[in-house]
Amino acid sequence: MPYVSLILMLELAVGTLAVVTVFDARRMVTMGYVQMGSLIAGPMAILAVWLSIVVLQPVDEVGGYALAGSWLAPLRIALDVLLVVSVAHGMSAFGNLRRASLVFGALGSAVGLVAIVLVSGYVSPPAWSFVGMLLSVMAGAGALGGSMMAMSWGHWYLTNSGLPKEPLEQMSLLVAAALATQVVLLVVGMIEPARIVPLGDTSFGVALVANPAFWLRVAVGLVAPLTLALLAYKAASIRGMMSATGLLYIAVGCVLAGEILARGLLFATGVAL
Numbered sequence: 116m117p118y119v120s121l122i123l124m125l126e127l128a129v130g131t132l133a134v135v136t137v138f139d140a141r142r143m144v145t146m147g148y149v150q151m152g153s154l155i156a157g158p159m160a161i162l163a164v165w166l167s168i169v170v171l172q173p174v175d176e177v178g179g180y181a182l183a184g185s186w187l188a189p190l191r192i193a194l195d196v197l198l199v200v201s202v203a204h205g206m207s208a209f210g211n212l213r214r215a216s217l218v219f220g221a222l223g224s225a226v227g228l229v230a231i232v233l234v235s236g237y238v239s240p241p242a243w244s245f246v247g248m249l250l251s252v253m254a255g256a257g258a259l260g261g262s263m264m265a266m267s268w269g270h271w272y273l274t275n276s277g278l279p280k281e282p283l284e285q286m287s288l289l290v291a292a293a294l295a296t297q298v299v300l301l302v303v304g305m306i307e308p309a310r311i312v313p314l315g316d317t318s319f320g321v322a323l324v325a326n327p328a329f330w331l332r333v334a335v336g337l338v339a340p341l342t343l344a345l346l347a348y349k350a351a352s353i354r355g356m357m358s359a360t361g362l363l364y365i366a367v368g369c370v371l372a373g374e375i376l377a378r379g380l381l382f383a384t385g386v387a388l
Contacts, residue, residue, distance in 0.1 A: 130260015336373015
């Protein structure tokens, strides 16, 4: 579970910081929104660092799941740097130093990408490929951070109807694209066998396709939020912001549940979903 939590915290921190920075650089969001984003990214980075230091151990196997232990030390360094930059981003945002917050946001997104590469390498030995694992975590960051920030912008619009609708439309499409990528990766992961199956050929006593957790991942973690994101885009395009925000509320919960299921299945089956 600590390994699942580490990936989730990292995905949310990097996804949030990247989305906020991109839309702020395009002058599409308010400074208050940037400040709120920093209050998500910063604590997530803190939790990721805490997990990497206190909970994770420099071992090559945990519960039958093979790890590339040599990746852990650089991963911890990348997480430390991400934390420092995330804090700097937050301080700049709350100090209304927009240029500095953009610089730190871009730097934090770059460092976060490095951390995603490292955590993907760390947990990739059983998966069908390192690239597949990397794309899976990157798509997870886009889906998790994107849905959270899209839902948050819906709230900002509800408090000020004069704000533009385009950010909500584009964030909804970003979430849909990330989830569509995960669908493709799930199909590939089902076709390409895991290199190492941690709990045997039939994890939990059943084949993967007979495992209820797998179908929950598909239905709740992919199909439902993908549909909701597209509906939110449609609602935002006709200025149905309250409806779009409500849809994205549900999507955030579905994406989070889906990511937990996907990473849990990864450590049980070696399949990157």
